[in-house]
Amino acid sequence: MIKISPRLGISAAGFIAALILLALGAVASRATGDFALAPSDWAAVRFTIWQAFLSAIFSCLLAIPVARALARRRFWGRGFLITLLGAPFILPVIVAVLGLLAIFGRFGILNDMLGVIGIEPLSIYGLQGVIVAHVFFNLPLVTRLLLQGWQSVPAERFRLVAQLDIPPSMVFRLIEWPLILRIIPGAFALVFVMCLTSFAVALTLGGGPRATTIELAIYQAFRFDFDLGRAALLSIVQLVVAGGAAMMALWLIPVVNLGGGLDRMQRRWDVQMGFSRGLDGVTIALAAAFLILPLAAILVSGLRGLPDVPISVWMTAWTSLWVALVSVVVLLALALPMAGWIATSQHTSVEAVGLLGLAASPLMIGTGWFILIYPFANPADWALVVTIFVNALMALPFALRILVPALRDSAQSYGRLSAGLGLRGVRLWMWVLIPRARAQIGFAAGLTGALSVGDLGVIALFADPDRATLPLQMYRLMGSYQTNAAAGAALILLVLALGLFWIMDYWGRRNAIAE
C-alpha cells in the first residue's frame, strides 16, 4: 500500500476545527445570560432532525433510478443535463423557491393541470413543501455522486455482463447494488447535514412557526433576544447532531473493491433494448422536468428583468467571480490533502470533521469571527476573506465525498505499483493521484465555484456597500421593491455560477481517464 503523508491532511482538519471552534468560543465568551435552551428550542431540534431525515431519504431514494438511467443511456443533451444537475444547488433560496412556485404554487403548472382534470389544488406549504424544495436542491447532487460511482466501474465488467447475457436484475445485484451501498450512506449524511442548517427554505415553505429549525432559533437568539449563550448552545446541538449522523453514515460505508480495469469508455451492451429502455426514458424525463421547469421559470422572469438591472449588479458580479475563484483554490488546498489522508487511512470517520463545516451555522461563524476580528481591525475589511473561508468550509464535505472514493480506488489499484516504483510526495500526486482523479477534482472545483457565487453566506453580517456580492445585491434589490431587477440579477447569478461550474467540470471530464 502507498502511504500519503497525513501531515498536511491533519493540518487541514485542524485548521477547519479551529475556524469553527474559535468562532464558537468567541460567541460563548460574550454571553451574559446562563447557557440554557428554551422548551421551544427542543421542538425546533425535533422538527429540524425530522425534516432533514425525510429530505435526505427522499433525495437518495429518488436519485438511484435517475442515476441508473443516466448511466445506462447515451442521448442528445445528456452532457447538458448533467451540467444542469449542478444548478439547483447553487441558487439563492428565494430564487429557487420562486422557481418551484411556478410549478407547485397556487397558480403553478401542477395546480393548473390538476384543475383541468377537476382535482382540488394542492398546497405546497407545509412539511411536504420543505421536502420538495430540499429534494430539488439535493436530488441532482446525489445523482451526480451516484453517477460517478457508476463510472468507476471498469468497462470490462459491463462487457463481461453482456457476453454472459446476465439479466438486469442480476447486474443490479452483482454490480450496481454494491456501488450504491458504497455511495448512498455518505450522500445521505451530506444531504442530512445540509438540510440541518436550513432556515429560509424551511420557514418560507414550511407554512409557519411549526417549521422552526435550529438555524432559525439561532437567528432568534442572536437578533431577537441577543442571548449569545443560547446561540452558542444551539450551534453546539447542530454540530453534535450533524457529527453524529456523519459518523454513523461513514461507519456504514462498506469497503468494496471494484477492481482495476483498463480505463476504457463504458459501453452498455447489456441494456440496449426493450422495457428497461422505456423505463429509463420516463425516469430521465420526469427528473429533467422537475429540474428544468423551475429553472425555466427563473430564466423567463430573469430575461424580463434584465433591462432593469443596474450597473452596480454587474460590479458585484465581478466581486463574486473572484471570490469564487479564490474559494476554489482554498478549497483544493484543504480538500486534496485531507482526501488523500482519509483515502489511505483506516479511520474513515475523520471525514466527519469535514462535515462539521457544513453543519456550523453561518450566522454563528460570521458573528464569532466578527467578535474575533473586531478588536484588531475593521471587520468590513475582512468580510471577503471570511466569506472565502466560509465558502471553502461549506464546500469541503462535498469535495471530500467526491474525491475520497476516487483516491481510494487509485490507492488500492495502483498503490503497490507506485510503492514499487518509489513514488512519493509531490510526484505521487502529480503522476498518479491527480491525473486519475481529474474528473472528480473538476467536479469538486466547479461545485465550490458555483456554491461560492450563489451563497449569501456571512457577507450579510459584515456588509459594506463597497464589498457586496451578487446574492447580497440581489437581496437588496428585492428589499427595495425592485422585483424585476432582482429577477434579472438572479439570472445573471445563475448563468455565472453555472458557467463556472461547467468550465471546471468540463475541464475535469475532458480527457479524463474514465469519463
Place this chain on the structure above:
Amino acid sequence: MKYLTLAAGVLTATSALAETPELTVYTYDSFVSDWGPGPAVEAAFEEICACDLKLVGAGDGAALLARIKLEGARSDADVVLGLDTNLTAAAKATGLFATHSVTADYTLPIEWNDDTFAPYDWGYFAFVHNADVTAPANFVELGASDKKIVIQDPRSSTPGLGLLMWVKAAYGEKADAVWAELADNIVTVTPGWSEAYGLFLEGEADMVLSYTTSPAYHLIAEEDATKAAAVFDEGHYLQIEVAGKLKSSDNQELADQFLSFMVSEAFQTIIPTTNWMYPAVTPAAGLPAGFETLVQPAKALLIPADEADAVRDVALAEWLAALSK
C-alpha cells in the same frame, strides 16, 4: 494573515490622518442601496458639512442593534439610523446612546418626546392587496374570511414583529383568540419582508403584510395603480424609524449636525420616494403627487417604547402557541 492585518492597520491610520472629518452612520441595508435614500442623503449632507459621510449597511433594524451591542463602546459608528420604537428601549438600556438636542415640528400621528432618539420617518403597517379585491375591514373579518395572507416571522423580521404588536395593541388579552382565527388564513410565514412581498406578487396570497405606503411605490415608480392597502377599523400600528448618536463618538458636533440635518427639509424631501415612508416633518412643498391617494387609518396604535419589550415576549409566546397547533 499577519501582513493583511498590518495592511489593514496602515490603511486605517492613513484615513485617520486625512483632513476632512468622517462621520460614520450605521443603518439598514435598504437605506444604503442605490434605490434607497442613501446616495441622495450623502450628497446633500456632504454639501453642507465639509465632511465625509460614510453610510454602513448592517442588515435590518434588529441586526443593527445586535451589531451595536457586539461592538460596544469601541464602535466606529457615530450615529445609528434605522431603529424603530420596538427597539429603542433595548437600545437605550445598552447605555451606549447619548441624548440629542434635535427639535422639529414633527408631523407624526403621535406626540414625540424621546430625548435619545429623533424620528426621521414613519408609516403604518397594513395588508396590501390587489385593488380589484374587496378587503376585510378588520382582523376578525379577515379571520372569518377565506382570504389568504402571507406574513413575516416576528423573530427574524421587523414588519413581522410589527404585526405581532399590532394585534396585541388592538386586542390585548384577546390577541391569542384572534391569532387562532387567523391561523388558517396564513399561507406561510417568511423570514423577511422581501420573501413575503415576492410571494404576494407571484400570486401566492391575496394579501401581504407591508405598509400603507407600499401602493405609492407601485403608483409612482411603476405607474401601476393595481395595489391598495386595506384599512382596518381597529386602527393601524405605527412604525416610527429613529436615529440616535453614540456616546463613544469622537465627532459629537458633527453627529448633532447630522441629526438636525435629518429632520430638515433637504433630508425629509428625499424620504417619501426612496424609503417609501412618510417623512417625520412634512416638507414645505407637501408630499409627492400620488401620496394623496393612500388610505388614511382612522386611528394610530403604538405600544410605548418602555413597555414594548415585555409585551413583545408575551405576544410572541401567544403567536407561537396559536400557530403551532
